Structures are given as C-alpha cells and as structure tokens.
Amino acid sequence: MTGRSISTMAINTPICNYGWNAPEFELPDTTGRYWTLDKLRGVNGLLLMFICNHCPYVKAIIDRICRDALRLQQMGFGVAAIMSNDIDAYPEDSLSNMETLSQSLGFSFPYLYDETQNVARDYGAVCTPDFFGFNKQLHLQYRGRLDSSGRAPAAPDVRRELVDAMRLIAATGNGPAEQVASMGCSIKWRC
Template sequence: MAVSTPICDFGWKAVDFELPGTDGRMWRLADIRGPKGTLIMFICNHCPYVQAVMGRILRDARELQELGIGVAAISSNDATTYPQDSFEEMKKEAERHGFTFPYLYDESQDVARAYGAVCTPDFFGFNADLELQYRGRLDASGRQPAGPDVRRELFEAMKQIAETGKGPQDQIPSMGCSIKWKQG
C-alpha cells in the first residue's frame, strides 16, 4: 500500500543518531553533515518505489555531495518480516549500486520514529544549521521511468538550500511503501 509523507515542518531540527553503516563503521549525524546542508533518505532494498528510482537517487546524491551536501540513507524496516532488508542484504545492495554515501541500519527503528519517517523513499533535506527545509519527492515519476524532461525536484530543492539556506515553499510529498514496523 502506497503512503505519502506529511508536509514539510520548516525549521524542525535534525535528530542526532548513531547507527552502523554497511561500510563497517558507526555513523553519527555530525559525520554526515555537510557544510551546505544534509540529506537523510529513508530507503530499503525491497521497495519497488526505491528500486524504480535508485539510479536517480545515486545521480542526485553524487551531484549534491559535490555541492557540499552531506548524504546518508537509512533502512529501518523489520528484517524479520522482510529478510531482503537485513543488514547483510543492505551491504550487498550498497556494493551492487556503488553508494557514495553511508547506508545505515536502524534496527531498533528509533531513528525512523524520531524523524517521523513514514515511507520508502522518504527524503529529509536540512540546511547547514540542520533545520528541515525539504520533505518532498525525488521527482514526478514515482515508480515509472523518468522522462527526459522530468523536473529533478529533490535535487533542485537541495541546491536551493545549499545556496540560500531555505527550501522551496511548494513541495509535493514523496510516495512509497510504508515503513515495515516491528509488531508489538
């Protein structure tokens, strides 16, 4: 079932965390934070929405990193119910796609709850002061292949944040599979 993200809560401060990465090290928000902003993405391995846009996520992340934006992806899904989202499978996914950013495992799901993440993909774009400025979609394509003229909404918003510290007022929510919460 597809779910959509809530409207951007401008100025909401990023919550610190410490999570293991597929690269074998522990990561905190301060390690990821970029001089011009930070993008935290909640994704997972199995979600068809994420898989459909993976190439564009990788392209945009790489280009945003070149602009001084720190980038990380977090998977918070229950790996007991969805074994393809296990930490071992995350390592394979990061290697297969050549992630240029840390891919972090939120096994307790505490970070997803702290951020209010609801779906995969769910994008949180912060300015240099770690104030939320973007909570929208990657682009208009959803699960479809992107046409040559599709607007790169996430990239454009994060570029604006890097340049001005402020995100666009008009944002269209991201849509994807719900976070797979643990039972109980």
C-alpha cells in the same frame, strides 16, 4: 494473505515542518562503521533518505538516487540512506543484502541500519523513499520527492525536484515553498 505481505498501497509523506531540528543518532553502516549527524553533515547541510531494498518505489529510482546523491555531495551536502524496516518480516532488507546493494550500485553515501527503528520514529519517517533535506544549521527545509517517478521511473528528462530544492537550500538556507510529497511503501514496523 498474511499481515507481512508487501503492501501495494502508497503512503505519502507529511508536509515539510520548516525549521525542525534534525534529531541526533548514531547508526552503523553496512561495513560496521558508526555515523552521527556531525560525521554526515556537509558544509551546506545534509540529506537523509529512508529507503530499503525491497520497495518497488525505491527500486524505480535507485539509479537516480545514486546520481543525485553525487550531485548533492558536489554541492557540499552530506548524504546518507537509512534502512529501518523489520528484516525478520522482510529479509530482502537484511544488513547483508543492504551491503550487496550498496556495493553493486557503488553508493557514494553510507547506507545505515536502524535496527531499533528509533531513528525512523524520531524523524517521523513514514515511507520508502522518504527524503529529509536539512540546511547547514540542520533545520529541515525539504520533505518532498526526488522527482515525479512512482512505481515506475518518470521520463529521463523530468525535473529533478530534490536537486533543485537542495540547490536553493545551499544558496539561501531555505527550501522551496511548494513541495510535492514523496510516495512509497510504508515503513515496515515490528509488531
């Protein structure tokens, strides 16, 4: 087994660092258009998701990510996904495969490519999926999970934790005091 095999060990995100400011970036999407925080943010804030194509945790919830992204956009949040993995080691995560996935699922949000992995480092992203929910001042208020799904989707009627948290952020500017960490595969860093 090589060091580049898919890890089956789940990684959990750290607890939310409330009020932490979103670091600036400029990243291309799958069409070559560049995005910044100012271009992405909505009137109520921003959700950034670190995802990838190959991770079984992402695959288990990608349809829910698409559903909930639409709901959050309707609530006045900007939404974007960022892929930061080493594509040489994980070719399923390549830019062309990112484009295929975003088109086949009809992403309503840009799917950004972090080739240098600097954005993942700046944000402290640790796994896929890793959710960062910011209020309108772009202060971090949520670092939890989408819902109780793991490597397999949870029941269809499970509580939508991310949507509930972002609804609270829209109403009050603050995220929930209790947050359950997201779980997934580690970011695939270049050696």
